[in-house]
Amino acid sequence: IPAALLRRARNKRMEKFDVQLIDALQSMANSMRAGLVLTQAMGVVADSMEPPISQEFRLMLKEHKLGLTLEEALVKMSDRLKSRFFDMVMTGILITRVHGGNVPQVFEDTSEAIREIFRLEEKIKTMTAQGKLQGWVIGGMPMAFAFAVYLVDPEYIGELFTDPKGYVIIFLILSFEAVGVFLIRR
Numbered sequence: 001i002p003a004a005l006l007r008r009a010r011n012k013r014m015e016k017f018d019v020q021l022i023d024a025l026q027s028m029a030n031s032m033r034a035g036l037v038l039t040q041a042m043g044v045v046a047d048s049m050e051p052p053i054s055q056e057f058r059l060m061l062k063e064h065k066l067g068l069t070l071e072e073a074l075v076k077m078s079d080r081l082k083s084r085f086f087d088m089v090m091t092g093i094l095i096t097r098v099h100g101g102n103v104p105q106v107f108e109d110t111s112e113a114i115r116e117i118f119r120l121e122e123k124i125k126t127m128t129a130q131g132k133l134q135g136w137v138i139g140g141m142p143m144a145f146a147f148a149v150y151l152v153d154p155e156y157i158g159e160l161f162t163d164p165k166g167y168v169i170i171f172l173i174l175s176f177e178a179v180g181v182f183l184i185r186r
Helices: 002-033 038-048 053-065 070-081 084-099 103-152 154-162 164-185
Strands: none
Touching: 002 038, 002 053, 002 084, 002 103, 038 053, 053 070, 070 084, 084 103, 103 154, 103 164, 154 164
């Protein structure tokens, strides 16, 4: 139980970090356009945003001040977070630092890409939930129909529970229902 609770808390923290990353990238891009260097722009995020992103950037900047290169500090932060979105940011930073480029534009483009990924993932979750609900409704229809028939004519459906052939039919119905629910859940 403690491991599950810890895993759940970590996942919630990472979800919050990923959502905050969009605003952090925009803030860093604006800071750099205003004349700050990359580490100062990261300091703005560490000072002005709420945890968990401020804590992670503060820790990364401390590691950088204690002697790690910015690239090493970013890699350590990426290893610690295991966030696919921060990996995109880190890769963009490392490439632009090595090969040159417009870092604020990279931040804005990455921010927009992450925002679009979130939008698409929400759409997929919605469509999946809708499909599952439809599956439950369709899966419940035979039982609802059987109950309705029972209310109208109890003797008619009662044969299913008294005749050996009825047991076979009930078994087949329940088996097909179970397979259908399994497939819908996947």
